[in-house]
Amino acid sequence: xxxxxxxxxxxxxxxxxxxxxxxxxxxxxxxxxxxxxxxxxxxxxxxxxxxxxxxxxxxxxxxxxxxxxxxxxxxxxxxxxxxxxxxxxxxxxxxx
Amino acid sequence: xxxxxxxxxxxxxxxxxxxxxxxxxxxxxxxxxxxxxxxxxxxxxxxxxxxxxxxxxxxxxxxxxxxxxxxxxxxxxxxxxxxxxxxxxxxxxxxxxxxxxxxxxxxxxxxxxxxxxxxxxxxxxxxxxxxxxxxxxxxxxxxxxxxxxxxxxxxxxxxxxxxxxxxxxxxxxxxxxxxxxxxxxxxxxxxxxxxxxxxxxxxxxxxxxxxxxxxxxxxxxxxxxxxxxxxxxxxxxxxxxxxxxxxxxxxxxxxxxxxxxxxxxxxxxxxxxxxxxxxxxxxxxxxxxxxxxxxxxxxxxxxxxxxxxxxxxxxxxxxxxxxxxxxxxxxxxxxxxxxxxxxxxxxxxxxxxxxxxxxxxxxxxxxxxxxxxxxxxxxxxxxxxxxxxxxxxxxxxxxxxxxxxxxxxxxxxxxxxxxxxxxxxxxxxxxxxxxxxxxxxxxxxxxxxxxxxxxxxxxxxxxxxxxxxxxxxxxxxxxxxxxxxxxx
Numbered sequence: 001x002x003x004x005x006x007x008x009x010x011x012x013x014x015x016x017x018x019x020x021x022x023x024x025x026x027x028x029x030x031x032x033x034x035x036x037x038x039x040x041x042x043x044x045x046x047x048x049x050x051x052x053x054x055x056x057x058x059x060x061x062x063x064x065x066x067x068x069x070x071x072x073x074x075x076x077x078x079x080x081x082x083x084x085x086x087x088x089x090x091x092x093x094x095x096x
Numbered sequence: 097x098x099x100x101x102x103x104x105x106x107x108x109x110x111x112x113x114x115x116x117x118x119x120x121x122x123x124x125x126x127x128x129x130x131x132x133x134x135x136x137x138x139x140x141x142x143x144x145x146x147x148x149x150x151x152x153x154x155x156x157x158x159x160x161x162x163x164x165x166x167x168x169x170x171x172x173x174x175x176x177x178x179x180x181x182x183x184x185x186x187x188x189x190x191x192x193x194x195x196x197x198x199x200x201x202x203x204x205x206x207x208x209x210x211x212x213x214x215x216x217x218x219x220x221x222x223x224x225x226x227x228x229x230x231x232x233x234x235x236x237x238x239x240x241x242x243x244x245x246x247x248x249x250x251x252x253x254x255x256x257x258x259x260x261x262x263x264x265x266x267x268x269x270x271x272x273x274x275x276x277x278x279x280x281x282x283x284x285x286x287x288x289x290x291x292x293x294x295x296x297x298x299x300x301x302x303x304x305x306x307x308x309x310x311x312x313x314x315x316x317x318x319x320x321x322x323x324x325x326x327x328x329x330x331x332x333x334x335x336x337x338x339x340x341x342x343x344x345x346x347x348x349x350x351x352x353x354x355x356x357x358x359x360x361x362x363x364x365x366x367x368x369x370x371x372x373x374x375x376x377x378x379x380x381x382x383x384x385x386x387x388x389x390x391x392x393x394x395x396x397x398x399x400x401x402x403x404x405x406x407x408x409x410x411x412x413x414x415x416x417x418x419x420x421x422x423x424x425x426x427x428x429x430x431x432x433x434x435x436x437x438x439x440x441x442x443x444x445x446x447x448x449x450x451x452x453x454x455x456x457x458x459x460x461x462x463x464x465x466x467x468x469x470x471x472x473x474x475x476x477x478x479x480x481x482x483x484x485x486x487x488x489x490x491x492x493x494x495x496x497x498x499x500x501x502x503x504x505x506x507x508x509x510x511x512x513x514x515x516x517x518x519x520x521x522x523x524x525x526x527x528x529x530x531x532x533x534x535x536x537x538x539x540x541x542x543x544x545x546x547x548x549x550x551x552x553x554x555x556x557x558x559x560x561x562x563x564x565x566x567x568x569x570x571x572x573x574x575x576x577x578x579x580x581x582x583x584x
Contacts, residue, residue, distance in 0.1 A: 009458070016414060016461040017421065017438065018454055019446030028458055031516055035459060038517055039403040042475050045482065052477030053484055055305050055335075056291050056533030056558075062334035076198045082428035089423050092434040 003036040004029060099124040100261045101581070104170045104318040107264060111169040114158060118151035118169025121264070122213050125171045129215075129262045132584050135243060137235045138257035140176045141184050142216040147171065154211045167321055168211035173263035175254050176217035177224055178309065179298040180204050183214075187300050188232035189222045191426045191448030201298020202330045203267060203309055210325050215263060218253030222450045223417065224274055224302045226250050227522040230513050231452045238509070239282060240582040241548055245506040248278030254312045255282035260584055265322055266312040271303050272405050273501075273526025275310045276538035280501035280551025283540045283580065285319050285568070286312045290558045291533035292337035295330030303412035304335075306405075306530040315578050316539070316569045320344035323561065339559055347562035348569040353387035355567060358494035362398035363525055369504045375542030375550040376500045379571065383498070386570060393494060395486040398528060400479050405527045406520055407463045407476035414460030417453070420445060455516060484532040491557045496567055499525055501538040501551035529555055537564045540577035549577075 006029045013020045020028065074087055083090040099107065099121045110116045126144050133139060154169040174180065177187045179197035181204075186192045200208065207214075221231035229237045229252025239247040240260040247256040251268030255278035258266050268275040270288035279286025287310045294309045301307065311322040324345065329338040359380060364373060384390045422428030422444035429443035449457070463472035490497060503524060512519040529536040534555055541552035552571070556563045572578055 004462070008462070012458050012462045012465065015465060016457050017418075017441040017445055018449070018457060019442040020454070021446075024454070028455060031455060032459060032462070034517055035406065035520075036462075039407055039472065039476075042400060042403050042479050045397075045400065045479060047475065047478035047482070050478040050481050052474055053480040053531075054477055056484065057335060057337065059335065064331065072198055077424075079198060080195055080425035082422055082426070091423055092437050092440050094437050 002033050004033050100128045100264070102264070103314045104167055104264045105321060107170050108166045108168065108321070111154070111158065112164065118154040118213060119148060121169065122147050122151040122171050122215070125215060125263060132260055132262065135238060135584065136240055136256050136260050136262065137237045138218055138253045138260065138262055139173070139216045140186055140188060140219050140234055140253070143183060143214060147213050147215045150213045154213065157211065165210035165325070167265070167325065169213060170264050171213045171215045172207065172265040172267065173215055173218050173254055173257045174204070174266070175220055175251050175268045177220060177269060177300040178204060178267060180214060183217065185217070185300065186234070187223050188220045188234055189448065189450065189453070190233045191420050191444070193233070193427065195425050199298065202295035202332060203326045204298065206325055212265070218251070218257055218266065220253055221250035222453050223300070223413070224250040224269055224271055225413070225452050225456055227273070227277060227519055228512065229253060229278070230509065231450055233450050236509060239506045240584050241283060242506065242546070244508055245548070246281070246509055248281035248502070248506065250274040251286070251312065252278045255279050255284055255286065258282070258284045258312050258314060259582060261581070265318060267309060268312050269299055269307055269309050270530065271306045271409060272530050273523045275312060276501050276526050276536055276551070276553060277523065279312055279538040281506040281549060283549030283577070284312055284314060285316060285537065285539050285578065286310065287319050287323065287537045287561070287564070288529060288535060289323065289327065289561060290535045292335055293535070293559065293561070294326050295333040295336045297330055297332035301416040303409040304416060305412060306409060316565060316572050317345065317348060319537070320348055320565050342562060344561065344565055347565040349566050350570050350573045351387070352383060352567055352570045355388045355563070356493065356495045357383060357388045357390050357567070358393040358490050358497045359390060360393055360395045360398065360490070360497055360499060362395050363499035368500070371544040372500050372502070372504060372550050376498070376552055379541040379552050380498055382574060383567070383571060386574065388567070391494065393490050393497070395490060395528070397479065397482045397486050401483050401528045401531060402520055402524055404476045404479045404483060404531060405523070406459065407472050408480065410456040410460030411463045411473050412460070414457045414464065417457055420448065452516070480531050483528050487528065487532045487534060496554055496556040496563050499553045499555070501525060501553040505544050505548035505550055525553060534558055535561050535564060537568055539568050539571065541575070542577060543580070
């Protein structure tokens, strides 16, 4: 049985903001299905009593003093922007 | 011997004594690049003019008898996912092909303070996702030992540059083996430090809980010297550790008596490459002869590491790569008439990312999405705990572990590129290291009959890089694999 359908792939692509071609959708459906079947081997293990590890270091919150420091200048920040206007990043219309 | 063929410590000495200038060394490196780069393709960007300018500044300092660092004036290649102010940082991706870093990564800042000479940015799998460097959007890097094979990945350009003497030193990054596996396949030394040992500030993030920067070098002494410069706490990376940085050259001791070495049986499985198995077992026998205590141990959850990794790394990547949407930097889709912001995002990302990056964003997004989070992401985090506990337990009775770095030597270009799962399994021996956050090195330990390098992996406890360097150095003193050069 398939773990993932083309419809799932379309839904996930939407969440990930990725435009995929029809060919890509077909290919990813097949490949992701194969990968998900492989990772299913994790279910061989009983992990009811195991705590998850999100990070290896025993770090809690790392605080610093709330001091004002120099940041990247506006001009330098905008240097790489694909489109800009009057010191701002320019984007297509957000609100219809 | 030509200058570019020397090690960094040899060159550093010569420069310090005034016997050669940094400019001469830098020129010899670029002469080599001009000769072989067309066949190897290690670099995405070369910065010859800046490098020569930097070299002359170092030479000036020496003339003025200013105090300089042991690696002052030595040319270094940087993987193209680390930021150098004013230089392109593409991550070998179309989406960043015009991105010029507006600042220095912390490792770059530290190397600048120590007067190293940056020669260029090396090719990699796009966003460090891959094991062969074939996922670069720009070029295929060839293994200097056999041009029809891959150099490993994702730091394939850095490893190939060292193996072919196009660079004296290089930096790479390692998320699941991306320093060690290419080092193994190209016959050079590659170290992934403990998670938190080296600042990640200015390293383009792939999987933040696993990524770590480290050196690729021609021998262990060079590795120790470079570690001295890049290690240490950085207030700009809250996961970097405020833990004392030793002088790593002090651990280059030619003596491993009483060192307890564990050999995990799960890393010698049926069906593995026979030549790799033989070379690694020969190396273990040599270490035993030199006084190490060898013990077979078990890491029972090893077989689950690849599955854990490809869920966690992709989940983290799907979040980290959300920033490429064509607004603040990088490429924006030029498809006419974006009706909405969302459409612009989708077009930009669809055009800008390559196949493997899209596949991993998709897998990671799926693993994190409502309804699947517990079954995939949380499950993988729990098994990560089991993998880590195996390793912690092993270090209760061992000082280090020895394994092959890669189950096979280098493979043919194109051989695995259409089978993602097969490619993922190339990382089977390197992934647990990142999941557990421990340090690991790959050093040359032999060659196949077809003259392809084989790598030995040494792993140890967190922040015990000195143990790795001591064992690796002792091995190196009794072998000469690291002195072999490819014929190109």
